[in-house]
Amino acid sequence: MTATTADGLPAAPAADTAPAAPATAAGLVVENVTVSFGGLSVLDNVSLTSSTGEIVGVIGPNGAGKTTLFNVICGFVRPQEGRVVWRGKQLRHHHPYDLASLGIERTLQGVGLFQGLDALDNVLVGAAPVARSGLFSALFGLWPSSREERRLRDQAMEALDRMGVAEYAARMPSTLPYPVQKRIALARALVSQPALVMMDEPASGLSASDISELAELLGALRSEMGVLIVEHNMDLVMATCDRIVVLDFGKVIATGVPDEIRADPVVTTAYLGEAVESEPADARD
Amino acid sequence: MLEIDRLSVAYGPVRALTEVSFEARDGSITAVLGANGAGKTTLLRTITGLVPAKEGSIRYDGKEIAGLAPEEVVRRGISHVPEGRGVITELTVEENIRLGALWRRRQPDYQEAIDRAFALFPPLESRRKQSAATLSGGERQMLAIARALAAKPDLLLLDEPSLGLAPLVTAELMRIIRELARTDGLTVLLVEQNARSALSIADVAIVLNLGRVVASDKAAALASEDELRHRYLGF
Amino acid sequence: GTTSAKPTATTTPGVTASQIILGTTTPLSGPAAPGYSEIAPAAGAIFDYVNAHGGIFGRKIKFIIDNDQYNPTLTVPMTKQLVQADNVFATVGGLGTPTQLAVQPYLNSQKIPQLFIASGCACWTDSKYPYSFGFQPNYIVEGKILGSYVKKNFAGEKVGYLYQDDEFGLDGVKGLDQEISKSSIAGEQNYQGTSAGLAAGLGNQISALKNAGAKVVVLYTIPAATALALLAAAELRWSPQWVISSVGADPPTLAGLLSSFSKKAVTGTALLNGAITNAYLPPESDASNAWVKLSKSILTTYDKGYTAWDGNAEYGAALGYATVELLEAAGKNLTRPGLIKALETDGSKFATSGLVPFTYSASDHYGFSGSEIVKIENGNVNPVSPIYESTNTGPITTYTGSQAPVPNLFKGA
Amino acid sequence: MKLPRWLRLPTQPLLRHLLLAVAGGLVLYVITLSVSQYDNLELAEIGWYAIAIAGLSVLTGVNGQISLGHGAFMAVGAYSAGLMMEHFDLPLIVPVLVAVGAAAVIGGLVGLPATRLKGPYLAGVTLALAFAVQDLPNKFSSLFNGDQGIIVNPPTPPGTVPAERWLAWITLFGAVVGMVILANFLRSRFGRSLRAVRDDEIAASAAGLNPARLRVLTFAVSAAAAGLAGGLFALWSGIVSPDSFSLFLSIQLLAGMVIGGSGSLIGAWWGALALVYIPEWTQNVSGHFNLSAGVKANMQNAVFGLLIIVIMMLAPSGIQGWLRSLWSAIGRLARRSKGDSDQAVAPLTSTPSPERISP
Amino acid sequence: MGRFVDLTLNGFTYGVIYAAVALGLVLIWRATRIVNFAQGALATLTTYIAVSLLDRSVNYWLAFAGALFAGLVIGALTERVFIRPLYGKPDLNPIVVSIGLLILVESIAGAIWGSGDRGFEPAFSQIGISVGKTHLEFSHFDVFVLASVLVLMVGILVLFRWTNLGLRMRASAFAPEVARLLGVRVGRILTTGWALATFAGALAGLLVAPKVLLSPNMMDPILVYGFAAAVLGGLDSPLGALVGGIVTGLGISYVGGYMGSSMETVGAAVLLIVVLSIRPEGIFSRPSARRV
Numbered sequence A: 001m002t003a004t005t006a007d008g009l010p011a012a013p014a015a016d017t018a019p020a021a022p023a024t025a026a027g028l029v030v031e032n033v034t035v036s037f038g039g040l041s042v043l044d045n046v047s048l049t050s051s052t053g054e055i056v057g058v059i060g061p062n063g064a065g066k067t068t069l070f071n072v073i074c075g076f077v078r079p080q081e082g083r084v085v086w087r088g089k090q091l092r093h094h095h096p097y098d099l100a101s102l103g104i105e106r107t108l109q110g111v112g113l114f115q116g117l118d119a120l121d122n123v124l125v126g127a128a129p130v131a132r133s134g135l136f137s138a139l140f141g142l143w144p145s146s147r148e149e150r151r152l153r154d155q156a157m158e159a160l161d162r163m164g165v166a167e168y169a170a171r172m173p174s175t176l177p178y179p180v181q182k183r184i185a186l187a188r189a190l191v192s193q194p195a196l197v198m199m200d201e202p203a204s205g206l207s208a209s210d211i212s213e214l215a216e217l218l219g220a221l222r223s224e225m226g227v228l229i230v231e232h233n234m235d236l237v238m239a240t241c242d243r244i245v246v247l248d249f250g251k252v253i254a255t256g257v258p259d260e261i262r263a264d265p266v267v268t269t270a271y272l273g274e275a276v277e278s279e280p281a282d283a284r285d
Numbered sequence B: 001m002l003e004i005d006r007l008s009v010a011y012g013p014v015r016a017l018t019e020v021s022f023e024a025r026d027g028s029i030t031a032v033l034g035a036n037g038a039g040k041t042t043l044l045r046t047i048t049g050l051v052p053a054k055e056g057s058i059r060y061d062g063k064e065i066a067g068l069a070p071e072e073v074v075r076r077g078i079s080h081v082p083e084g085r086g087v088i089t090e091l092t093v094e095e096n097i098r099l100g101a102l103w104r105r106r107q108p109d110y111q112e113a114i115d116r117a118f119a120l121f122p123p124l125e126s127r128r129k130q131s132a133a134t135l136s137g138g139e140r141q142m143l144a145i146a147r148a149l150a151a152k153p154d155l156l157l158l159d160e161p162s163l164g165l166a167p168l169v170t171a172e173l174m175r176i177i178r179e180l181a182r183t184d185g186l187t188v189l190l191v192e193q194n195a196r197s198a199l200s201i202a203d204v205a206i207v208l209n210l211g212r213v214v215a216s217d218k219a220a221a222l223a224s225e226d227e228l229r230h231r232y233l234g235f
Numbered sequence C: 001g002t003t004s005a006k007p008t009a010t011t012t013p014g015v016t017a018s019q020i021i022l023g024t025t026t027p028l029s030g031p032a033a034p035g036y037s038e039i040a041p042a043a044g045a046i047f048d049y050v051n052a053h054g055g056i057f058g059r060k061i062k063f064i065i066d067n068d069q070y071n072p073t074l075t076v077p078m079t080k081q082l083v084q085a086d087n088v089f090a091t092v093g094g095l096g097t098p099t100q101l102a103v104q105p106y107l108n109s110q111k112i113p114q115l116f117i118a119s120g121c122a123c124w125t126d127s128k129y130p131y132s133f134g135f136q137p138n139y140i141v142e143g144k145i146l147g148s149y150v151k152k153n154f155a156g157e158k159v160g161y162l163y164q165d166d167e168f169g170l171d172g173v174k175g176l177d178q179e180i181s182k183s184s185i186a187g188e189q190n191y192q193g194t195s196a197g198l199a200a201g202l203g204n205q206i207s208a209l210k211n212a213g214a215k216v217v218v219l220y221t222i223p224a225a226t227a228l229a230l231l232a233a234a235e236l237r238w239s240p241q242w243v244i245s246s247v248g249a250d251p252p253t254l255a256g257l258l259s260s261f262s263k264k265a266v267t268g269t270a271l272l273n274g275a276i277t278n279a280y281l282p283p284e285s286d287a288s289n290a291w292v293k294l295s296k297s298i299l300t301t302y303d304k305g306y307t308a309w310d311g312n313a314e315y316g317a318a319l320g321y322a323t324v325e326l327l328e329a330a331g332k333n334l335t336r337p338g339l340i341k342a343l344e345t346d347g348s349k350f351a352t353s354g355l356v357p358f359t360y361s362a363s364d365h366y367g368f369s370g371s372e373i374v375k376i377e378n379g380n381v382n383p384v385s386p387i388y389e390s391t392n393t394g395p396i397t398t399y400t401g402s403q404a405p406v407p408n409l410f411k412g413a
Numbered sequence D: 001m002k003l004p005r006w007l008r009l010p011t012q013p014l015l016r017h018l019l020l021a022v023a024g025g026l027v028l029y030v031i032t033l034s035v036s037q038y039d040n041l042e043l044a045e046i047g048w049y050a051i052a053i054a055g056l057s058v059l060t061g062v063n064g065q066i067s068l069g070h071g072a073f074m075a076v077g078a079y080s081a082g083l084m085m086e087h088f089d090l091p092l093i094v095p096v097l098v099a100v101g102a103a104a105v106i107g108g109l110v111g112l113p114a115t116r117l118k119g120p121y122l123a124g125v126t127l128a129l130a131f132a133v134q135d136l137p138n139k140f141s142s143l144f145n146g147d148q149g150i151i152v153n154p155p156t157p158p159g160t161v162p163a164e165r166w167l168a169w170i171t172l173f174g175a176v177v178g179m180v181i182l183a184n185f186l187r188s189r190f191g192r193s194l195r196a197v198r199d200d201e202i203a204a205s206a207a208g209l210n211p212a213r214l215r216v217l218t219f220a221v222s223a224a225a226a227g228l229a230g231g232l233f234a235l236w237s238g239i240v241s242p243d244s245f246s247l248f249l250s251i252q253l254l255a256g257m258v259i260g261g262s263g264s265l266i267g268a269w270w271g272a273l274a275l276v277y278i279p280e281w282t283q284n285v286s287g288h289f290n291l292s293a294g295v296k297a298n299m300q301n302a303v304f305g306l307l308i309i310v311i312m313m314l315a316p317s318g319i320q321g322w323l324r325s326l327w328s329a330i331g332r333l334a335r336r337s338k339g340d341s342d343q344a345v346a347p348l349t350s351t352p353s354p355e356r357i358s359p
Numbered sequence E: 001m002g003r004f005v006d007l008t009l010n011g012f013t014y015g016v017i018y019a020a021v022a023l024g025l026v027l028i029w030r031a032t033r034i035v036n037f038a039q040g041a042l043a044t045l046t047t048y049i050a051v052s053l054l055d056r057s058v059n060y061w062l063a064f065a066g067a068l069f070a071g072l073v074i075g076a077l078t079e080r081v082f083i084r085p086l087y088g089k090p091d092l093n094p095i096v097v098s099i100g101l102l103i104l105v106e107s108i109a110g111a112i113w114g115s116g117d118r119g120f121e122p123a124f125s126q127i128g129i130s131v132g133k134t135h136l137e138f139s140h141f142d143v144f145v146l147a148s149v150l151v152l153m154v155g156i157l158v159l160f161r162w163t164n165l166g167l168r169m170r171a172s173a174f175a176p177e178v179a180r181l182l183g184v185r186v187g188r189i190l191t192t193g194w195a196l197a198t199f200a201g202a203l204a205g206l207l208v209a210p211k212v213l214l215s216p217n218m219m220d221p222i223l224v225y226g227f228a229a230a231v232l233g234g235l236d237s238p239l240g241a242l243v244g245g246i247v248t249g250l251g252i253s254y255v256g257g258y259m260g261s262s263m264e265t266v267g268a269a270v271l272l273i274v275v276l277s278i279r280p281e282g283i284f285s286r287p288s289a290r291r292v
């Protein structure tokens, strides 16, 4: 299974052949990142790669450092050590808002929609990185900006349509059911056609049927972009991820394809536990 | 004993609950299930008085509590873990928990209840003095639950407690809830998206759809009704 | 304000067979209101007296008082409102330099008399603005008179200035500088006349003057600032010879402030004792003065908000008398050009409550021509000099005339 | 309630807003012709208030940055225009444009440190600025002529047009043009971005918006509108002096914005109307009562303060917000009378049908 | 040198007064997350109440206590009548209502007691203390002001850090709904917060009035400087309010003394901008916690 990235470069080898890609490959490379907050070590020498055509899952116990890892990639948190490389270039002193124009989008834990904008406008904000029209044209309402606005509007409608929520375009987020909001947030991330989407707990709060629809959707994205997800819902992770990285106390304790992870005893004791239905062993004595 | 009788709730023109009736016996766990937007959160918020009931009655220990302010409902021994955690991020972990129990600070087991809440969630113990804002998503969920338990409630309302929790912790949480119900006689109303795990510990379950109760039965019985499961519970 | 042109539009606006409409803007609230808010109502009381006694050529005076809070932004629209909606014949006693400067071009362009402006700015004589007339002795003249007194009586002493950083203070300093030599000046301090400028007190300025070795301190300050300066000096246990411009030296106003300050200090109203100031109206404590008696009795009857006799009430009454004189001098056939002509030709002969006559002529639009020096002793003011007159650049001369007698119109009061 | 196609406004921003402006302008034109000269002066006052409030509304209502010192930007505009008119004899448009430019530059500079400040901290800084701006003309009094300020000659009207009407035309025209530009701006991607940053800064930067840059931009645009208001104010008032820009002016602008409906350009006009007519009405009304001078003097402010409070309680989203909710209530009534159900919540495609299954 | 000492002492004494106002703002901010612009006007009102009592020859300290008590009552009433209906409304609304209240209260004071300035007796002599032969610009009254403000600050510090009431206040301010779910009687707590803050304001009024003359607008500039002080120190920090007040007072004094009085307000603005550019949430703010 080989795919090509947006640049036409060969994608990183599929998960089953090599767990970590060399730093020169296109896509995202996180190398030896270490973060601590006031002496408390949150990430300890963590490395990870992601490239187009691949869905990578990051799992681990609560407080393992998954969200922090996302924050490092996005520039919300500066690592004490290690580096983040995107398409062969190191991201240095980058800000969260730089990422979108580099082709990386992120969804937040929860929904993070703008409550004062309707669904369509929410998605249009996501199109900001590809908007080009200038301030002058905007102030005087000239045609370059209105033409572009029409074009972006079409794209945004397309993105909403793809998520199956086009009919809610004119509604305010707060009046919409939670799963619809989550889809709008996803449409916002996808409208600028990023090369990598990072999702923080996309399944949280969704019902089983919504989760299976989400899994389908993620599968469809695989060919177009890289996907990095943090998730506690094992159904989703096991069903969609090509490769899984397990964090515990800030360290990578396992990497592999879903079946390997499921079978890994270290992961089971630290994170998965027994199946929910059975009486759990007293893991925390 | 919680008795809900023909309860209706509306947000302006939007009807959220229509004539909902059920009972929760002392020491029982009742799972409240249903799709997104079915009205589960609204039900819990109405019980605690955060949302006014339009019609119907809510009786707890034989007394009407509909119309009471939330703080008064809480002071009757009802704790509510709200959807989306409701951790007060400007306070420390310990202050959050202390606040949860503060209204019963004159009771002799006040401090003991707080200590026990910490003991249930070891990650919190080590973060006592830390600002709650620094906690991870899952840790916040633990804090919200621990805080509710620190008030030593007789009736516990849990709104999607497994949200953001690691599978192992979810399992542990379910075990704790079941144990509290059995040993302490705690009554639990458990709203869960994850119907499978909720039904595994619940005694009875009700299923809401578009604000109406469409099914209510023993948990085991519901779990075995295939059509209902497929239609409303998605598994 | 929707009044459109009246049928009488062909005749002079604001004048009918039975009525003359006059207007003014003045601070009735806000930071400048203390004291000053008494002025316009006092003038109004004089008009009410006149109205009750037959009016002027049968015309009653309607006096409209607008509260501009000493803010030019309000003065402008309010004055325009007076002209356009209320149809005033003239404005009288508009209070404040910046406020009245703001409406000077407008009033003059509409050829509306801007009479007896309550300000001593040395700017009211300006050939561009023939319709504007000041009321007080201008601050340069006042500064000169105070300065020459200091030069004569405190020779060899180091002098310090504390002045408000605007036209009022700066004009005063201009006058002082003509008399007091640079070499005897120990230091100059100023403050902002805004509420922020007074929020931190005047301790810094006073301590600077003290440290510079000043023995005489001249204050070009408004009443609140005078009180703060005296207080700051008391805090330093410093008691220089105070010389205070008439603008900020009204003893009843100050005494009220200071007596409550000093309750916990050394002695009663001691802080103001011995201070020198100037006066162009008779001492308000001079109960035997005919004008003072007259004003007190009129105000008691006709001023609804009248509380206490003080310098502001006296000032307002003086404005009223001058206006009445002018309207009589302008004759039965009242027009705006006629009024201006009467003021320029006869103004210097008006019988007013002032100690000195007006200076008005075609080339001079300032008000009273000078003042006397008085000393504040136990809350009373006692003259310590003859009455002086001067002009912006001319020499200081002594005025020997006596105060005008009370006109017949007011004899009944 | 959809209008037929030919009745709907074009979506192209410039066309749409010009059309609205021409319609509004015509109404104003007719009003200026039919009212007294004094009313024309008040119309002119409404004009500069409206554009100043609209600018503040873009900053505070749309972008969520509180400014308690917007009068300071008006001062910048008014002084620049005043100085230009004092020293050069140029067509009116030049000093007004200079006022806009100068205020935009100063606004951008103030916006720089402001980008990191939130809520009350920003309020504190802007408040301090408004406080300071009153003292600067004294410090540099040779340029600004201290407390006396700069006298601005009223614009000379062409032909037989009365001066007041001419002034009203100029100010209202300036305000309407300013509004068109602000409306274009708000309808563009920038306007959307400002709202996004206001609602959720983290989500906005995750979506690729640079909050700091947008904040500075908003400050500049908003200050430019205030600068325009300042320039028009100079013409209207005939004087530019420090007292014209007291803290009270800034506070009035904020109050006007919230009363009208924050974030709304139409609301700015309501706010301006309120600021001009509330004091006038109070004065007229209190004139009819036999009040003591002390009470009368304080009536105007007391009523103003009270009205601010009452409006905030009765119409928390301002007059425009109140009108909007009135409109939608009427819409709901109309729909209900047509027999639509009031269950306004649309069921999800994935939600099962609501038939009842007995357990 | 003598000048420097005078400037320092003068700045310090006024700084302490700004701190008194700032403390009231901090108190109400922490208890309700509202910046109360009417704080100064309410303080003026209570000071007038003290004056009215004194005019009826009530004992000074009784009048003092009366004004403080009036502060408690007026604060509670203000919350119940004007602020309570605003919870859950846009953030700007309470700000604007407090501004409306400021205008209303000042004009009511003006209508009742007149717009004129009047003196207000200090609790102790305002004559400077002498050290040897030099007379310092620091009086017994200034000592009293400093002591009162210190007590107030420590009180607020203790209230928020160590008492259950303080914990409830913080919770109610940040997350009223959650606080109610934890059994906190949020309504009562907010009323208490306003009562205490207006009490603090009333104290500030009694300390300010002897220094600047009592008039309806007395507190306007003081409130601006007090607000600047609170923001400078960090609105959440009582210690910050004290330090911010003193820094503001000294800054204004030095700028006024060495650069001329017209630079005072400009100096205050520059000080604020510079400090907040370095520490956007004030000197004593804690580093902001994680946001994602």
Ligand SMILES: Nc1ncnc2c1ncn2[C@@H]1O[C@H](COP(=O)(O)OP(=O)(O)OP(=O)(O)O)[C@@H](O)[C@H]1O
Residues within 6 Å of the ligand: A037, A040, A042, A060, A061, A062, A063, A064, A065, A066, A067, A068, A069, B134, B135, B136, B137, B138, B139, B164, E289, E290
């Ligand atoms: N600013 C901070 N100060 C102190 N500790 C912090 C800070 N930020 C994060 N932490 C700690 O770092 C750890 C990692 O947090 P992170 O949010 O990355 O966890 P996570 O893996 O996303 O957990 P979850 O699955 O619960 O969301 C947590 O224990 C958290 O308490």
Ligand SMILES: Nc1ncnc2c1ncn2[C@@H]1O[C@H](COP(=O)(O)OP(=O)(O)OP(=O)(O)O)[C@@H](O)[C@H]1O
Residues within 6 Å of the ligand: A175, A176, A177, A178, A179, B011, B014, B015, B016, B034, B035, B036, B037, B038, B039, B040, B041, B042, B043, B083, D345
């Ligand atoms: N504040 C509100 N205003 C208006 N409508 C609301 C409000 N809160 C909820 N609703 C509507 O009420 C209905 C029930 O919502 P509720 O949150 O109780 O459902 P839920 O079963 O808890 O859903 P979820 O699984 O997504 O949490 C939904 O249609 C929702 O859109």
Ligand SMILES: [Mg+2]
Residues within 6 Å of the ligand: A066, A067, A068, A109, B136, B137, B138
């Ligand atoms: Mg996380």
Ligand SMILES: [Mg+2]
Residues within 6 Å of the ligand: B040, B041, B042, B083
């Ligand atoms: Mg819910």
